[in-house]
Amino acid sequence: MQTISYFPLAPQFTSTVNGRPVLQIGYYRYYRNNRSRGRKATWFCARNSSKPGCKASVIVVDGMIVDVKNEHNH
Numbered sequence: 894m895q896t897i898s899y900f901p902l903a904p905q906f907t908s909t910v911n912g913r914p915v916l917q918i919g920y921y922r923y924y925r926n927n928r929s930r931g932r933k934a935t936w937f938c939a940r941n942s943s944k945p946g947c948k949a950s951v952i953v954v955d956g957m958i959v960d961v962k963n964e965h966n967h
């Protein structure tokens with residue numbers, strides 16, 4: 894498991910009861926963008942589809958977090 898020092902809580906890859914992939918970082922959950930292909934995937938905050946949508950996102954390459962936009966509106 895990759896641990897990134899600036900996260901107070903280690904990110905965890907898990908899944909919903911429906912089998913949907915979930916990235917959990919602290920209190921926030923992220924869902925993978927269905928349009929993401931190949932090695933690089935963008936994960937959006939679970940509140941992304943609610944209104945107003947949360948713009949926070951995480952970039953994952955080969956299962957490792959490489960970038961985080963930690964701009965939650967909630």
Ligand SMILES: [Zn+2]
Nearest residue numbers: 938947949965
């Ligand atoms: Zn958010």
